Amino acid sequence: MFSNFDIGVIASSLPYLFGQGMVFTVTLTALAATMGVAFGTLIAMMRLSGIPGVTHLAKGYVELMRSLPLVLVIFWFYFLVPYIGAWLTRSPTPIQVGAFSSALITFTLFEAAFFSEIMRAGIQSIPKGQTAAAQALGMTYWQSMATVILPQAFRNMMPLLLTQTIVLFQDTSLVYVLSLTDFLGAASKVAQRDGRLVEMYLFAAVVYFAVCFTASFLVRRLHSRVAIIR
Amino acid sequence: MTSTPMPAPGGTEPVAAAAEAPGDEGLQKGPLVTPPPATATGVPMIAIDGISKWYGSFQVLTNCTTQVEKGEVVVVCGPSGSGKSTLIKCVNALEPFQTGQITVDGTKVKDKGTNLPKLRSRVGMVFQHFELFPHLSIIANLTLAQRKVLGRGADDAGKRGRDLLARVGLSAHADKFPGQLSGGQQQRVAIARALAMNPVVMLFDEPTSALDPEMVGEVLDVMVELARDGMTMMVVTHEMGFARKVADRVIFMDKGEIVEDAKKDDFFGKPRSERAQHFLSKILQH
Numbered sequence: 001m002f003s004n005f006d007i008g009v010i011a012s013s014l015p016y017l018f019g020q021g022m023v024f025t026v027t028l029t030a031l032a033a034t035m036g037v038a039f040g041t042l043i044a045m046m047r048l049s050g051i052p053g054v055t056h057l058a059k060g061y062v063e064l065m066r067s068l069p070l071v072l073v074i075f076w077f078y079f080l081v082p083y084i085g086a087w088l089t090r091s092p093t094p095i096q097v098g099a100f101s102s103a104l105i106t107f108t109l110f111e112a113a114f115f116s117e118i119m120r121a122g123i124q125s126i127p128k129g130q131t132a133a134a135q136a137l138g139m140t141y142w143q144s145m146a147t148v149i150l151p152q153a154f155r156n157m158m159p160l161l162l163t164q165t166i167v168l169f170q171d172t173s174l175v176y177v178l179s180l181t182d183f184l185g186a187a188s189k190v191a192q193r194d195g196r197l198v199e200m201y202l203f204a205a206v207v208y209f210a211v212c213f214t215a216s217f218l219v220r221r222l223h224s225r226v227a228i229i230r
Numbered sequence: 231m232t233s234t235p236m237p238a239p240g241g242t243e244p245v246a247a248a249a250e251a252p253g254d255e256g257l258q259k260g261p262l263v264t265p266p267p268a269t270a271t272g273v274p275m276i277a278i279d280g281i282s283k284w285y286g287s288f289q290v291l292t293n294c295t296t297q298v299e300k301g302e303v304v305v306v307c308g309p310s311g312s313g314k315s316t317l318i319k320c321v322n323a324l325e326p327f328q329t330g331q332i333t334v335d336g337t338k339v340k341d342k343g344t345n346l347p348k349l350r351s352r353v354g355m356v357f358q359h360f361e362l363f364p365h366l367s368i369i370a371n372l373t374l375a376q377r378k379v380l381g382r383g384a385d386d387a388g389k390r391g392r393d394l395l396a397r398v399g400l401s402a403h404a405d406k407f408p409g410q411l412s413g414g415q416q417q418r419v420a421i422a423r424a425l426a427m428n429p430v431v432m433l434f435d436e437p438t439s440a441l442d443p444e445m446v447g448e449v450l451d452v453m454v455e456l457a458r459d460g461m462t463m464m465v466v467t468h469e470m471g472f473a474r475k476v477a478d479r480v481i482f483m484d485k486g487e488i489v490e491d492a493k494k495d496d497f498f499g500k501p502r503s504e505r506a507q508h509f510l511s512k513i514l515q516h
C-alpha cells in the first residue's frame with residue numbers, strides 16, 4: 001500500500017489545500033464560533049432568567065439541537081432557509097441564501113446550543129454575592145451582566161469554549177454535503193482527481209491532528225494564565 | 231448551583247504576602263466624606279415599618295419596625311439566624327419582603343414606581359465577603375459603578391477613587407487585583423468602593439465576620455472614622471467594642487423579631503429583655 005507512496009502529489013497540491021481549503025475551514029470556524037458564543041450566551045441568560053416561558057423556550061431549543069444529527073440540521077437549513085427568507089420578506093420565490101451563508105447560520109445555531117450550556121455553567125459558577133454587589137452599587141441587570149458577571153464567566157469558561165471550538169473546527173468538514181470545499185473537501189477532490197486516496201487522506205488526518213493537538217495544548221497553557229485569582 | 235466561595239482571608243500565599251507588603255500606609259487623617267452634622271438630627275433616613283418576610287412557609291422576619299435617623303449609627307446584633315442580615319438586605323431591596331414598607335431618604339423601597347437601581351446607588355453596602363470584582367483592578371473596582379451608574383467621566387471617577395483609596399490607606403495598591411490583597415485590605419477597598427458613589431447612608435452586613443482576628447481592627451478603624459465623620463450607618467455586627475465606641479442605638483434581634491431597640495447606654499447598661507441579657511452575657515464574657 002505504501003510501496004508507491006507519492007509525496008509529490010501532496011507537495012504540489014499544498015497551495016490549493018491551504019490557500020482555499022484551510023482558509024475556508026478557518027473562516028467558517030471563526031465566524032461560527034464567535035456568533036455561536038454570542039447567541040449561546042443569550043440563550044444561557046434566557047435559560048437562567050427565571051421567567052417561565054423564556055426559560056422553557058431556551059431549554060427546548062438546546063434539547064432540540066442536541067438531539068439532532070448535525071448533518072441533518074445542515075441539510076434541513078439549506079433547504080428550509082430560502083423558504084423562511086421568502087416568507088419573512090413576503091417574496092414569491094425562495095430567497096437565494098447561498099451554501100456558505102446557510103452553513104454559517106447552521107453551525108452558529110447548532111453550536112450555540114453547546115456554547116450556551118458552557119456559558120450557563122460559567123454564569124452559575126459566579127458567586128451570588130457578585131450580583132448582589134453589582135446591584136447594591138446601583139447597576140441594572142444588563143450593566144451587572146456586561147461588566148461583572150459575563151467577563152468573569154467568559155474567563156472561567158474560556159478553556160471549555162475553545163475546546164468546543166476545536167470540535168467545531170473538525171465538524172466543519174461536514175459542509176461537503178453542501179458541495180462546499182473546506183480543507184478535507186479540497187484534499188478529497190485532489191485524491192479523486194489523481195487517484196491518490198491514501199496520500200491525501202493520510203495527509204489530511206495528519207494536518208487535522210496537528211492543528212487540534214497544538215490548539216488543545218495552547219488552551220491548557222492559556223488556562224493557567226487567564227485564571228482569576230480569588 | 232455551584233458557587234465558588236471566597237477563600238478564608240490569609241489562607242493563601244499571595245494574601246499572606248500582601249499583608250506584610252510595604253505600601254499599606256494605614257489610615258490617613260482627614261474625613262472620609264464631607265461631614266454633615268455629626269449627631270443624629272431627628273430626620274429619618276431609613277424608616278422600617280412593620281415588615282415581615284417569609285421563605286416559603288418559614289417566617290424569617292416578623293413585624294420589624296425601627297428607624298435610622300440622619301447622622302445616626304445603629305448597630306444590629308443578635309444570634310446567628312436571627313434575621314439581622316436579612317433585615318439589612320431588605321433596606322436596599324436585595325431581599326424582597328412580603329408585608330410592610332421601608333422608606334429610604336423619602337423613597338419607598340417596595341413600590342412599583344421606585345427606580346431600584348437609582349435607590350441602591352445612593353445606599354452604600356459592605357458585604358461579609360467583600361465581593362470585590364476579582365477580574366478588575368482595585369482602581370477599576372472603585373470607578374466601575376461611578377462611570378456606569380452615575381455617568382462620571384473616567385478622570386473624575388479615577389480621582390474620586392484614588393482619593394478614597396488614600397483615605398483607607400491603600401493608595402499603593404490601586405493597580406493590584408483583589409486576590410493580591412489581604413482580607414482586611416479587601417474590605418477597606420469595598421468600603422471605599424461604596425463611598426465612591428457618595429451614598430446618603432451606609433449598610434454594613436457583618437463586615438468583619440470573615441476576617442482573621444488581626445485584620446478586624448483596620449476595618450473597624452475605617453468604620454469608626456466614617457461614623458465620626460457623620461455618616462448615617464446601619465451595621466450588622468458582633469463587634470460590641472465598635473458598638474460601644476460609636477453607636478447611637480443598638481437593635482437586638484432574635485428569631486426574626488426586634489426584641490430590643492435602645493440607646494447604646496441603656497442597652498449595655500440595663501437591657502430590658504431576658505434574651506438580650508443572655509446574649510450580652512455570652513459575648514461579653516470573653
